[in-house]
Amino acid sequence: MFSIGDFAALGRVSVRMLRHYDAIGLLTPARTDPATGYRYYQADQLRRLNRIIALKDLGLTLEKVAAILDDKVSVEQLHGMLRLRRAQMEAQLSADTARLISIEARLRMIEEEGYMSTEDVVLKQIAPVRVAELSALAASYDGEDIGPVIGPLYNEMWRRLGATGVRPSGAPIAYYEPDTGTGGDGQTVLVHAAVEVVSGTSGADDLDLRDLPGIESAATIVHRGPMNEAFRSMQILARxxxxxxxxxxxxxxxxxxxxxxQNPANWVHEFQLEVTRA
Incomplete structure (x- = not known):
């Protein structure tokens, strides 16, 4: 048997935590000395301790942990719970990281206010182009809503292009429009993931083939870097x-x-915004 201090060290928990678990009946010692009150544990009890910590890390209350353990949760069930929680935490970490990058980019932009040059903006005509595209809805124009939609759309686009034998003849083109369909709430956005194909291409049942109209007068700017910093280039365009x-x-x-x-810092996009005289 192990003293409470030794058991705490083996289980990588605090003595105070073990005393609390004992007090609420979640993990009682194998033996308690009636004279001294010292608690002693067996090695097999580390299995229950591991389950307690794992379930608690899932965000469950100790009361819920006790109920699950009393139901004799299997190793497979516990693995499933932990895998789900891991996926949730990874997604949250990814979202928080993207949000932090965006915050840092906006801070840099605020610091540069008054120094942003509009000399890189070019006014030009854009020719019409034939594209193959896929579309889906995003919750808003926010990058956090657009990114998870447009990435999978392009992945599916490349798969379908390969399956249908349609070959791209130019650059990918993304564009957006407000969702005006039935049930549209005015907030959702229709995201179009397109790629240029040879003029006159037809017969791709799994792809929407259409002609994007030309733009007589487009204000354009080349944006270098990740798309979560696109607002900087867009604000230069606005100015x-x-x-x-x-x-x-x-x-x-x-x-x-x-x-x-591998590195969004190496991305290069041209933003094309149709304009007319005010």
Missing amino acids: WIDDNGYKPVGYAREVCLQFDP
Whole structure:
């Protein structure tokens, strides 16, 4: 048998925690000395302790932990719970990391206010283009809502292009529009993941083939870096539009000029925003 101190060290928990578990009947010692009150534990009790800690780390209350253990939760069930929790925590960590990157980018932009040059904005005509595309709804224009939608759309796009034999002839083009369909709440956004194909391409049942109209007058800017910093380039566009007496028409297209799956810092996109004289 092990003293409470030794058992706590073996289980990587505190003595105070073991005393609390004993007090609420969650993990009682194998023997308690009637004269001294010292608690003693057996090695087999580490199995129950491991389950208690694992379930508690899932966010369950100790009362719920006790109920689950009393129901003799199997190892397979416990593994399933832990895998689910791990996936949830990884998703939360990824979201928090993306949010932190966005916050840092906005802080840098605030520091640079008044120094952002609009010299990189180019006004030009955009030719019409034939594209294959897939579409899906996102909750808003926020990058945290767009990213999880457009990534899978492009993954599915490449799979279907390969299956149908349609070959891309140009760059991927993403564009967005408000969801005006039945049940649209005015907040949701229809996300289009498109790629240029040869003019006249047809016969791809699994893809939406359409002609994107040309843009007579587009304010454009090349954005280098991850898309969660796109707002910086968009604000430069906004300043140029305002300074030069234009107003935007619709929403920007994003043309992917360079994509590095390993490092978003190497991404290059051209933002194309249709404008007209105010």
